[in-house]
Amino acid sequence: MARKQSEELSYGIIGLGRFGSALAYTLAEAGKEIMVLDCNEEKVRQIRGVTEHAYVVKDLQKETLRETGIQNCDIVVVCIGDKVDISILTTLNVINLGVPQVVAKANSPEQGEILEKIGAQVVYPEKDMAVRLAKRLISKRIFNLFELEQNIDISELKMTSKIAGKTVIQAQLRNLYGVNIIAISRNGWLTTDIKPEYVLNQDDTIVVIGDRDKIKRLADDL
Incomplete structure (x- = not known):
């Protein structure tokens, strides 16, 4: 996926767990251009029904990410909350590739603090959902x-x-x-x-x- 010259934003999603998959399908249904990466071949195969830019990756090292072209996305969301070390390293790699906006999922305040310090915007899906429900x-x-x-x-x-x-x-x-x-x-x-x-x-x-x-x-x- 080459960086486009139009004003329409493109989105990259790394990790197809429940959060990443829901995000991918929602963005695709809204007509957004998305790129999706995951190490699970079956999950990637299923998501190809909504985007042709879905790739199986053997790892999430900087060079592997560069080869997919995810650095050409305007916004990349790292949806790896459970594996803290991989989440942090992947987020750092994406930031170092020059992606303009990087969002990372966090499962704890400590994980979120580290992600913020390396330059990512942090989301806490379960906490945010609980807050919305409480308000409702x-x-x-x-x-x-x-x-x-x-x-x-x-x-x-x-x-x-x-x-x-x-x-x-x-x-x-x-x-x-x-x-x-x-x-x-x-x-x-x-x-x-x-x-x-x-x-x-x-x-x-x-x-x-x-x-x-x-x-x-x-x-x-x-």
Whole structure:
């Protein structure tokens, strides 16, 4: 995979465990260009149904990685959490190959600290999932779809009788809460063409973007 000149990002995934496989299939379903590496031939064979850039590697040494061309990816995710030594060495090799953004999975704070020190962005899949679940359980009306940087979220909110019957402009969600509606779902029909005169329905689900605390305040008030 040669580095492309287009603005579309390409992704490399090293390791096809549950996390790596789920990540690969999700990115592929979103139409993203991905490269996948693993030492397990059967796992690589299965993933070839969604990408032609899937390779069996005998090891994860720097030269082996270079031969696959993974250094041409814009973002590489190292999904080897269980084997700490291999995780760290592989991450270091990918960084030294000049990949612009390297993300590494960690299973412990100690592993994550080392990965951060060598220059990787660290994710804790189980911890992150637990945090998301806790937030969803605490606030029954809110479901976070995406957590962006700087405490900005994209979330779904179920409407209530408090603002049902009002138009978007009458609800004043931007003025009162500092959040913006980016989509509305009604009876399985989704629209992103949000006009000021759109009348909100009690059965609607709105997708909003804004500061995390402001979205929570809106959810609490509904």
